[in-house]
Every structure is written in C-alpha cells, then in structure tokens.
Amino acid sequence: MKVCIACGMPMQEKSDFPNGDTNKDYCAHCARPDGSMQSYEEKLASYTAFIVRAQGLDRQAACAAARSAMAKLPAWENVHTR
C-alpha cells in the first residue's frame, strides 16, 4: 500500500489519490485542485489549519507539530526549514 510522501497518510482507496490518479505518490489532501502537489509552505499551512480545526490546539503548537511530522516525510527531506 502506498503512503503519501507529503503527509504520511496511507492511501488505500482511489478517492485517497488526487483526482483518483493512483500513479501519484501523494494524496488528495496534499494536492492542489489541478492535481499537482502542494508546496512546503502550502502544506505546512493546511496541515496546521487542520490540527487547529480538528484538535483545537494553539496555532503555534500546531505549526510546530506539523513541521515535526513533515520533517520525517520523503517529500520534504531536502527542504531546509526555518
């Protein structure tokens, strides 16, 4: 089973892939509407917003957690973060 290179989500169903394209290595939540992968900054912002919305954490704490999770993922291993 594929695991999204940008957020770590396991991708089981066709609907987990951007526009149902199972050749992609990133998931529907990490794609822009045109199917291309979000940039690091876009993903960090959407990941942080998701943690705030679903868990209610402080924005800075949520951002730190999102950064830490993304640091372990293949899509971002060459990204130098601030």
Add this chain to the structure above:
Amino acid sequence: MPGTKRQEQKKQTRSRILEAAIEQFAKQGLTTTSTVAIAEAAHVAHGTVFAHFSTQEELLSAAIEEFGKRINQRLHELAGAGGGVREVLAAHLKGLTEHEAFYTRMITEARLLPEEARNTLIMIQSTASFHLSEAVEKEITAGSIQPLPVHLVFNGWVGLVHYYLANSDLFAPGGSVLERYGHELLQYYMTLIKAR
C-alpha cells in the same frame, strides 16, 4: 555475500532491541525503563543496545516513532472503513485497545517526554480526529448529531477515554480499561452528542 549477511544480522538485532524496548516501555514506563531491562528482554549484551542506539533517548525516540507509525496505520485502517460517528469512535477504541499499554504510557508521561515524542502523540490524534471530523460534519448536516465544533467533539471524547486510561489502576486493576468500559463510554458519549 558476507557483508550483506552481516548487514542483515545487524538489522535483525536492531529490530529485536526495538521490539523489546516497545514492550518494556509499555510495561515499565517510558521514562523509567532501564536499558539493562531492555537488553535482557532482547537477549543481547547491554553494550549491544548502544551499538545500535547511541543514547537511551535515541532508543526511546525510535520506539515512540515506530509505535506512532503502527498505531496510525491501524487507526487509519479501522476508522477509514467509513460509517458514522459511532462507527468511527468504536474503531478508535478498537485501535487504542490493541495498543493500550504503550498508549497509556504516552498520555500519562506526555509532559515529561521530549518535544519530538509529544509531536508524535499529536500526529496520532490527527489520524483519529481526521476520520472523526469527517463523520461529525456529515452527521451534523444530516441532523443526527448536535451542531458542535468538531474539535470539541474530538477533545470531549479523548478527554473521557484518557481519564479512564490514566486511572486504569482504579478502573480496571490488572486488566484492559477499554475492554471493560469501552462500550459504556461509547454509549454515554453518543447520548451526549446526538441531536435532541
């Protein structure tokens, strides 16, 4: 090839130490388990542990990261099967029950752990809250549960479950608190949030 064989053996020893560490941390605590106990459980010399993990902290981080991967995968598999809020909460309970001992250590010792470990805990909650928020939004639209903020539906549920886990010695001494009370907690919580 001898080199490859040696590498394979090294990998196996590392994995044996990691498995023993996950088991011992769950039994004896994340911040209190000694590397001597882990070496004994893995049937390796004490020094071998440090040949694979340079410090005790490194071993703890690796164990937490591996545990995080496993529980996340399982929660996603269980909770991603679809269904409503009740099904997602039941799936969450099942996933936590399967990993109850280590998870309980993580939540009770969270404030004592390195930031990295706390972030892993947030990621575990991300997986659970992702599936729950999707189900909650659908049921709010359908009018079957009250129009509550999704983070409070998640935190209310997790607060309840964590209270029982943190006090498992009082609720279910020597046993699984989630096996014993999971059904009751689920029934109660659904009653609280369902539309009047």
